[in-house]
Amino acid sequence: MNQEPSMGYSPASLTPVRPVVFAASKDSAWLSRVGQAANAEGYRFQTSPSITSLVNQAATTEEIACIFLDYDPRMQQWSSIEQLLFEKNVAAPVVLVLDETSGMSASEAVARIAHVVAFNSMETHEIVDSVRDAVALSNLVTHQFDVLRCHRLYQTLPERQRKIVDFVVEGAPNKQIATKLKVSVKTIERERQKAYRHLNVRSTAEMTRVVILGGLHDVIFPVARSRNSLVDRRIDQRSLEPTKSSNLSPTTSMMPSMNPSSVPTNTYGSI
Template sequence: MGVEMSDEHWVYVVDDDQAMRESLQWLIESDGMRVRTFDSADAFLKACRPDWSGCLLLDVRMPGMSGLELQAYLGRRSIGLPVIIITGHGDVAMAVRAMKAGALDFIEKPFNDDALLGSIRRALENDDRARALRSARVDIQSRIKELTPREREVMDMVTDGQSNRDIATALKVSAKTVEVHRSRVMDKMHAGSLAELVRMVMTVQTT
């Protein structure tokens, strides 16, 4: 079964073996996904844009920058394409290094077509979730910037579990004043409940 792709989704294949690139392109396109291939890490980096979405299939051993080196390079620059490592020369040390660096999967050649396609689908789903989370964080952070310093203070104390009475005592204001600030916070944050407000704060605090 093919996977439904957005207009932005691509599978990027980086492998110096032309026959392997062509084989992977045929396989992935036959499952309804779009592919761009590159014969080296350098060629990929020259074309890569920070806003690319999809996933990246990397061969480990290539002339010049290796697949693992490219993976590390992208990580340092916060380019968050999910990575699947493909190699015919894998060993346990390579697998551990790739996974610790954030690779979603490590597949040795020759690979099972269905297993590889399944891994790609999971990578694309992960990319969608990560992008949705980043978008939500930006939206929530923009709402937080609209709060006054006192409203931000009240929000932090409310989402920390403190009662209106405790907040009033700590801020040396009346409970009624705290309630007014709290109501404004809920309105500005577009939060329908305290639980929703807490989830928003947790979203921007999550690394």
């Protein structure tokens, strides 16, 4: 049975807005099959030959079902695509499309951006399964982006503001914080307001949420490791055993590692 796509509503007309399946590929036959799969699930379909332009389109789209991106062996830094998705606030499941010869060369791309792996030899009904697998991960992908956003905001706080925020989250009043840091209460109030603005929050409860999610970063995000297979993952290396995968099925679901310290900031060209 087909899943009913979640519908947003246009403020002007209150009519349902169908989510969009995006696909970046230069293979017209593949795009045709993806389009058929999207239509079969009740989604709109948009394409682009360039990953960069497609991400820019997705950034202005209210409802995204998922994004199909072709694996390109000429692309050396998939971290730049990971960074672009984050900077454009495109929190959508990514289906990375491989061909049968990609093999281990695609491991970095899979680790960086793939939530679901598919193959360009798949038929339309198999692509429908990929769409469903990706959409099923939407809430988790949104949560991961939220965790990463909070982590980066928290880590970029000035040292004194971070100390104040930590004390506030622990429940310490301004007077007690001022005593511990040997500054005036006025200074604590001023720095606390600066921290609120930096974290884009309006209350202590919202600030606490940012700090807690920011601190969960290393637990939430998986770590990609190469062994004798394309992907080998563990969600929390402190408590879970690694999951081995000797072969990728036509549709393989996975969550990518998004490590803020390893993502460079650079200029993106069309791919």
